[in-house]
Each structure stands twice: as structure tokens, then as C-alpha cells.
Amino acid sequence: QASPPEEKIKTLDKAGVLHRTKTVDKGKRVRKKHWSTSWTVLEGGILTFFKDSRTSAAVGLRQPPKLSTPEYTVELKGASLAWAPKDKSSKKNVLELRSQDGSEYLIQHDSEAIISTWHKAIAQGIQELSAG
Ligand code: I3S
Numbered sequence: 001q002a003s004p005p006e007e008k009i010k011t012l013d014k015a016g017v018l019h020r021t022k023t024v025d026k027g028k029r030v031r032k033k034h035w036s037t038s039w040t041v042l043e044g045g046i047l048t049f050f051k052d053s054r055t056s057a058a059v060g061l062r063q064p065p066k067l068s069t070p071e072y073t074v075e076l077k078g079a080s081l082a083w084a085p086k087d088k089s090s091k092k093n094v095l096e097l098r099s100q101d102g103s104e105y106l107i108q109h110d111s112e113a114i115i116s117t118w119h120k121a122i123a124q125g126i127q128e129l130s131a132g
Contacts, residue, residue, distance in 0.1 A: 014042040014121045016114070020049055022072065023088070024104035033089075035108075038071065042121055045129050047074040047097070049105075074099050077129040081122050095119055 018040045021033050039050040051071045078100030088096060088106060093115040095107040109115040 013044075014118065016040060016118075018049075018118065019091075019108040021106050022103065023106055024098075024102065027102040033106075035106075036071075040107075040118075042118075042125060045076045045125055047076060047122065047125075048072070049074075072105070074103070074105065075101075076122065076125045079126050081119070081126060083119075095122070097122065 016039075017037060019035050019037050020040070021035045022030055023033060024030060036049075041048045041050070048070045049072045051069055074097060080098045082096050084094040084096040084106055088094065089108070091108050093109055093112050095115065095118065097105045097107060099105075107115075107118065109118070
């Protein structure tokens with residue numbers, strides 16, 4: 001059914017604390033993998049990872065850290081998402097997100113339930129933006 005795109009995207013909005021690391025920056029492999037815990041927001045087809053901060057983990061789902069600025073923003077249009085192969089990380093529940101500009105991110109949470117909701121929300125966001 002043809003509902004306005006903004007209406008579809010709005011229903012996918014999601015925010016929470018995730019572990020993430022950038023592995024490829026616009027086609028160039030990042031030399032040193034550095035995991036950060038960060039407040040993450042999915043809104044309007046854009047996934048935003050906020051800067052690493054101590055408050056980021058502490059505030060949890062209650063509210064985003066107020067003075068934090070975005071570190072990475074990933075446009076979901078043209079992106080792809082998959083469970084990361086074992087050689088990408090020894091951690092469990094790792095997702096690999098590839099953006100259209102050739103960057104790659106690993107996204108992880110110890111809780112399978114939590115990572116699954118992110119998987120679903122990001123995958124649906126990608127699908128809806130590509131379908132339009
Ligand atoms: O792909 P790598 O090099 O095994 O990634 C690990 C490193 O980034 C490591 O940092 P140090 O080299 O400073 O110890 C991290 O602590 C690990 O978490 C990384 O591996 P995992 O498998 O956790 O993504």
C-alpha cells in the first residue's frame with residue numbers, strides 16, 4: 001500500500017546503546033579496530049552513532065547524552081546488512097552494515113533479543129528506502 005515514505009520510516013525509529021566499530025572508511029580498510037559503546041539512533045533512514053562517552057552507556061534507554069555530537073551517520077539508502085562472518089570478530093551477535101559510500105561498520109550487543117530488534121529495524125529501513 002502506498003503510504004508516504006516519511007510515515008513508513010517514522011514507524012522504524014529506534015534508539016539505544018550499542019557496541020560498534022568502523023572497519024572500512026569509504027573503501028579504505030581501517031587499520032585498527034576500535035570498539036566503542038555508543039548511543040545509537042535510527043531515524044528518517046539514517047543511523048547515527050554518537051560519540052563515545054561515559055554517559056552514553058550509563059543513561060541507557062532513558063535519554064540520549066545531551067552534549068554528545070554524532071560521530072558517524074550512515075545513510076541506509078543503498079546500504080546492506082548481514083550477520084558478520086566469524087572472521088570479522090570473535091564477539092557474538094555481530095551485524096555488518098555496508099553503506100553505499102563503501103564504508104563498513106560492525107554493530108554488536110551481547111543480548112540476542114536486542115541485536116535482533118536492531119537487525120529487523122535496519123533491514124526494514126534499507127528495504128523501504130530501496131523499494132521507493
Ligand atoms: O580484528 P582484531 O584485531 O582481532 O580486533 C580486536 C582488536 O581491535 C582488539 O584491540 P586490541 O588489539 O587493542 O586488544 C579488541 O580489543 C578486540 O575486541 C578486537 O576483536 P573482536 O574479535 O572483539 O572484534
